[in-house]
Amino acid sequence: MPATTPIARSKTAALARVLDCVPKGYHRYTCGTIMTAKAEALARKFHALYGVGCTPAQRITRKSKGLANSVLVMYWPQDAEQAEWLLLATDGNGLEGETLRAVDAKPRLSWLGYEMVRYASQGRTAWTWRRHLREMAELHALLTAQAAQRHYAALGETLERIARQPGFHGVRAQSWTLFQEARRRGYSGAFPHLFYLEKVSHGERLSLLE
Numbered sequence: 001m002p003a004t005t006p007i008a009r010s011k012t013a014a015l016a017r018v019l020d021c022v023p024k025g026y027h028r029y030t031c032g033t034i035m036t037a038k039a040e041a042l043a044r045k046f047h048a049l050y051g052v053g054c055t056p057a058q059r060i061t062r063k064s065k066g067l068a069n070s071v072l073v074m075y076w077p078q079d080a081e082q083a084e085w086l087l088l089a090t091d092g093n094g095l096e097g098e099t100l101r102a103v104d105a106k107p108r109l110s111w112l113g114y115e116m117v118r119y120a121s122q123g124r125t126a127w128t129w130r131r132h133l134r135e136m137a138e139l140h141a142l143l144t145a146q147a148a149q150r151h152y153a154a155l156g157e158t159l160e161r162i163a164r165q166p167g168f169h170g171v172r173a174q175s176w177t178l179f180q181e182a183r184r185r186g187y188s189g190a191f192p193h194l195f196y197l198e199k200v201s202h203g204e205r206l207s208l209l210e
Contacts, residue, residue: 003053005043006203007076011112012166014075015129017202018086018116019168021071022127026088028068028100031111039076039083040206046072046087047208050095068092074203075112086111103127117170130170139178147185155182156189163192172196 008014047053050070059069068089076083103109109116114129146155162175172194179191
């Protein structure tokens with residue numbers, strides 16, 4: 001099986017992959033930005049150094065030798081000049097050249113405009129993404145101003161924009177709070193539907209062979 005890694009063309013795909021990997025032990029990270037002209041070379045470098053394209057069997061072998069396993073999450077929109085990357089790693093040796101942080105350390109992991117948090121779900125702890133508190137404060141202020149001026153058409157458009165953000169549990173909970181704030185401020189229109197995040201593809205496969 002040739003070594004590959006998925007390239008996410010949407011924020012939702014990139015963020016969803018992080019949520020899939022962290023509960024599997026990939027709880028250390030480092031991240032950065034790179035020009036897209038150099039993105040493939042970076043992915044191949046990370047595979048050569050840390051095995052980001054290893055198969056499940058190869059990862060078992062690495063773990064048995066005390067080596068960390070790694071995955072590369074890359075957000076690379078079509079026609080973009082820059083790509084955002086996040087390297088996630090398990091416990092183990094081999095990444096001493098990287099400055100890694102724990103995803104549950106403070107400040108929280110923040111990537112692509114969202115922050116990662118834990119929440120209780122059916123008696124267990126799960127991970128999700130949510131908007132930054134600064135963005136929430138700005139949205140509350142915007143809704144308040146639009147309602148005070150009775151610009152309900154504009155307020156409805158704001159709610160539509162809020163509803164279009166990725167449907168992670170944390171984002172949906174914040175969106176519902178904003179909807180309720182709009183209602184308290186006098187908005188009487190119908191709320192847009194808040195979609196649950198469906199299982200999404202992690203992206204197109206990039207070959208890591210030269």
